[in-house]
Amino acid sequence: MSFEKVIELKELARYFEVGGDLVKALDGVNLDIGRGEYVSLVGPSGSGKTTLFNMIGGLDRPTQGSVYIDGVDISKLDAYELAWLRCRRIGYIFQSFNLIQVLTALENVALPTVFAGLPRDEGNDKAQKLLESVGLGERLHHKPTQLSAGQQQRVAIARALANDPAIILADEPTGNLDLKTGTEIIDLLHKLNRSKGLTLVAATHDLKMIKASDRVVMMRDGKIEKIEKGEAPLNHN
Amino acid sequence: MSEIKQGKITFSFKDAINLGFNYLRRRRDRSLLNIASISLGLSFYTSLILTDVFYQTYASIGGSSLSVESTYYWLVIIALIVSVVGITNAMLISVFERIREIGTMKCIGALDQHVLLLFLVEAFLQGLVGGFIGFILGVIAALVSTGFTTGFDIITYVDPTRMITIFLTSLSISLILSVVATMYPAYRASKLDPVEALRYEL
Ligand SMILES: Nc1ncnc2c1ncn2[C@@H]1O[C@H](COP(=O)(O)OP(=O)(O)O)[C@@H](O)[C@H]1O
Ligand SMILES: [Mg+2]
Numbered sequence: 489m490s491f492e493k494v495i496e497l498k499e500l501a502r503y504f505e506v507g508g509d510l511v512k513a514l515d516g517v518n519l520d521i522g523r524g525e526y527v528s529l530v531g532p533s534g535s536g537k538t539t540l541f542n543m544i545g546g547l548d549r550p551t552q553g554s555v556y557i558d559g560v561d562i563s564k565l566d567a568y569e570l571a572w573l574r575c576r577r578i579g580y581i582f583q584s585f586n587l588i589q590v591l592t593a594l595e596n597v598a599l600p601t602v603f604a605g606l607p608r609d610e611g612n613d614k615a616q617k618l619l620e621s622v623g624l625g626e627r628l629h630h631k632p633t634q635l636s637a638g639q640q641q642r643v644a645i646a647r648a649l650a651n652d653p654a655i656i657l658a659d660e661p662t663g664n665l666d667l668k669t670g671t672e673i674i675d676l677l678h679k680l681n682r683s684k685g686l687t688l689v690a691a692t693h694d695l696k697m698i699k700a701s702d703r704v705v706m707m708r709d710g711k712i713e714k715i716e717k718g719e720a721p722l723n724h725n
Numbered sequence: 726m727s728e729i730k731q732g733k734i735t736f737s738f739k740d741a742i743n744l745g746f747n748y749l750r751r752r753r754d755r756s757l758l759n760i761a762s763i764s765l766g767l768s769f770y771t772s773l774i775l776t777d778v779f780y781q782t783y784a785s786i787g788g789s790s791l792s793v794e795s796t797y798y799w800l801v802i803i804a805l806i807v808s809v810v811g812i813t814n815a816m817l818i819s820v821f822e823r824i825r826e827i828g829t830m831k832c833i834g835a836l837d838q839h840v841l842l843l844f845l846v847e848a849f850l851q852g853l854v855g856g857f858i859g860f861i862l863g864v865i866a867a868l869v870s871t872g873f874t875t876g877f878d879i880i881t882y883v884d885p886t887r888m889i890t891i892f893l894t895s896l897s898i899s900l901i902l903s904v905v906a907t908m909y910p911a912y913r914a915s916k917l918d919p920v921e922a923l924r925y926e927l
Contacts, residue, residue, distance in 0.1 A: 547832065548920045567836060571734045575834025586829040586923070590751035591744075602744075603834035605735035631751075647833070 494654060494687050495521040495544055499553035501710075502539050513539040515710035516553070523654070524685040526678070528698045528718070531707030537691035540707075541657045544689070545578050546570040557655070575603045579648025579656045581677075583663040585640040587632040593619055593643045594628040600650040611650075618646040622676060638669035645676060656680070658690040662697065671696055736839040738846070745846040752819075756851060759815050763855030763903055764862060766808030770801045771863025771895045776871050778891070782882045783875040791874070805902060812851075812906035816844065820914045827914055828922025837915040844911035845904055852903030856896040863895065 500517040503510050514536045521527055529537050542548040543555050546562050555562050557577060565573065574580075587596050594615050601611030619628055622642040632640050641661060648656055658677060662670030674697045681688040690697060698704055699718060706714040749756040773793060780791040820827070827840055868877055 542920050545832070547923075568734060571831075571834050571836050574832060575734055580832050582829075582923070584825075586825060586832075588826050588829065590747050595747070599744075599830075600833045602740050603734050603736055603839075605733060651834075 491520075491522040493520050493556075494523045494525075494558060495519070495689070496556035496559075497540075497543070497553070498556070500540075500543060500550055500555060501552040502536075502543060502548065503551045512710045514543065514550075517710070517712055519705065519712060519715075521687060521689060523687055524681070525703065526681045526688045526701045526718075527690070528701040528704045529689060529691040529707060530693065530698060530704060531713070535707040536710040537707060538659055539710075541580075541659050541689070541691065544655070545580060545657055546573050571603075575600055576651045577653050577655060579650075579653040581641070581644050581648050581656065581658040581661045583660040585632070585637075585644045585664070587640055587643055587647075589632055592629045592631055593624060593635065593646075596632070596643055597646045597650055600647060604651045615646070615650065618649055619643070622646050636669075637665055638672060641665060641669075641673050642676070645673070645680075649680070653686070655687045655689070658688065658692075660691050660693070662692065662694050670694060674700065734834055734836060734839075736835065736842065738842070741839070741842045741846040742850070745843055745850055748843075748847055749850055755815060755819060759812050759851045759903075760855045760858065762808050762811040762815070763852060763899055764859035766804045766902075767856060767859025767895055767899050768862035768866060769804045770898065771860050771891065772866035772870065773797055773801055774891055774894075775863060775867035778883055778887065779867060779871040779875055779879045782879055783871075786882055788875060805898075809902050809906040812848070812903060813909060816848070816907045816910035817913070820844070820910050820917075823914070824917065824922045824925045827917050828919045828925070831917070831919040832923065840917075841911050841915035844907055844914050848903045848907035848911070849900060852900040853896070855903060856899030859899055860892055860895045 497517050497519045500514055501512070502514040503512050505511075517536075517540065529540065531537055539548070543550055544557070546555075546557075546565065549563060557573060562570065562573065588599065591599065594612065597615035597618055598611040601614060602608075606614070616625075616628060619625060619642075622645055624639060624642055624646070627635060627639060632643070635643065641664075645661075656677070661677065662673055665673060674694065677688060677690065677697075678700045680686050688701075690701070692698060701718045704716045704718060705712055706716070777793045780793070784790045830840065864880070868880060871879065
């Protein structure tokens with residue numbers, strides 16, 4: 489597989505001032521991620537994983553350095569362009585699912601297609617197909633509260649895929665799930681990565697997930713400590 | 726590469742009504758509280774205007790001349806202000822309850838103005854329902870307060886175009902007050918930083 493850069497981080501830094509102290513959430517991160525790659529991000533809590541996702545997703549701006557998505561320096565984008573990037577190029581998956589509670593599974597998955605300007609019936613058709621593909625064809629009109637944690641995360645995955653993004657950012661996607669459900673979600677994400685050629689970046693503590701990935705990026709105190717091939721951390725332990 | 730530059734994000738008035746309607750329907754208690762707040766203030770206003778109209782109509786068909794005490798008009802203004810403050814408060818609470826969802830929406834493509842539109846549309850819909858209910862309650866209250874003197878059939882003597890004007894005025898006041906009361910909460914919601922919003926734990 490040829491390496492085509494999708495995400496490029498250059499000397500990326502993000503500092504926060506907390507009560508007069510400077511917290512270096514990210515401190516000089518350099519990383520290239522290729523199209524279709526599956527990268528696991530590991531590191532203790534507070535090492536900067538979520539901040540890194542916020543940078544890649546254009547939700548937050550770096551203190552120093554730059555983020556390139558498809559070769560575009562996203563610090564040069566205006567609010568419209570950033571929103572478009574989040575809407576069409578990137579799919580987010582969160583630890584706590586973050587579904588819209590008043591909407592059904594179908595409406596949640598269709599919401600990104602509303603922002604993308606897809607006609608309603610097309611968006612709904614697409615949402616239905618996506619929900620079927622994650623095994624929730626029978627749960628289209630259920631509210632999040634009527635779904636199990638694993639099912640909610642499946643809805644969130646379907647929503648992340650709604651506008652055919654190139655990149656999926658998953659921030660501890662199995663953190664709120666039991667072992668069996670977590671494994672199912674990992675398998676689903678892995679399958680999507682392989683079958684659709686999606687670039688998958690996942691923050692995780694889950695050894696199964698780490699093992700399945702192409703590369704493992706280990707973070708500590710806002711810096712990349714080490715990068716290894718998948719499987720490798722398992723062999724160490 | 727240029728694809729990002731050409732990107733378009735949409736969220737039409739119709740989309741906002743769709744989503745806003747879902748929020749109102751499925752957060753029913755909160756919506757009903759807002760609707761009650763606006764319709765009570767408004768029913769007071771409508772009943773006062775109508776009472777005056779009923780008295781004038783009564784005089785024009787040969788009854789004795791009566792009038793509404795002017796202090797009542799001050800009470801109406803106060804009642805409407807109370808409604809506005811009540812709605813502003815309820816909508817602010819609603820923004821806080823929905824912080825994560827607002828962050829999530831921004832995360833999947835919503836712009837500030839879309840969040841603003843969503844909240845204002847919710848206010849508009851509440852104002853619409855509140856205006857209808859307030860008008861009906863106002864008619865009933867005016868009839869109850871004048872009917873024993875003027876006769877309950879007084880309403881049939883009122884010029885229909887005058888009734889329609891009063892109805893439309895009441896509805897407009899309801900819509901305007903509801904939207905004005907929601908402006909600040911909606912603005913706050915639209916300016917929420919998605920990163921902060923997603924870090925927020927209820
Ligand atoms: N908005 C913020 N304000 C202040 N400090 C922050 C903020 N976001 C993150 N941090 C700090 O930055 C560091 C990295 O946090 P985070 O990226 O959430 O780590 P992780 O996701 O790896 O647990 C932590 O010390 C955290 O407290
Ligand atoms: Mg985190």
